[in-house]
Amino acid sequence: MAHVFHQLYYHVTWATHSRAPLIQRRWRPQLLQIMGEEVKERGGWLIRHNAMPDHAHLLVRLPPTVRISDFLGEVKGATAYRVNHQLSPKFKLHWQEGYGILSLRKAELAKVSRYIEEQEEHHRKGRLSALLEMTEILEDDWPQGLGSPLKGAGGNRLVPQTQA
Numbered sequence: 001m002a003h004v005f006h007q008l009y010y011h012v013t014w015a016t017h018s019r020a021p022l023i024q025r026r027w028r029p030q031l032l033q034i035m036g037e038e039v040k041e042r043g044g045w046l047i048r049h050n051a052m053p054d055h056a057h058l059l060v061r062l063p064p065t066v067r068i069s070d071f072l073g074e075v076k077g078a079t080a081y082r083v084n085h086q087l088s089p090k091f092k093l094h095w096q097e098g099y100g101i102l103s104l105r106k107a108e109l110a111k112v113s114r115y116i117e118e119q120e121e122h123h124r125k126g127r128l129s130a131l132l133e134m135t136e137i138l139e140d141d142w143p144q145g146l147g148s149p150l151k152g153a154g155g156n157r158l159v160p161q162t163q164a
Contacts, residue, residue, distance in 0.1 A: 012057070013055060028051055
């Protein structure tokens, strides 16, 4: 896809299982190194990443050939596997199912990157972005009249209807 123009940037957040504080400060640098390697291995370009005791942030650029859900499932799975086998933490690292993801414009990258870099300060001071910290859907926020893919494609004009 050398002749395809794309600027596909994503901010992703996911939590540890049950939001347990499983990520320990002493091996967090190794976790981030492993995460970066797994992103690259799967065709992504790491822009910024960070982790708190109970969640991780990833700012990444992906080519249009990469299926986002597969990419994230593989990065999360491989990262937990490698941490558990290479770093042998006191409590096994398990990620919560799912993630929160936002697509970004190139102009937003510096601000989101800074937010990720300053995670500890944001948490210490209680200055968190609800949107950038979201790891699961709390309510259906699809525009009225479009229908939601979460409720099936029945009334969703964005999803083609199958012929009976």
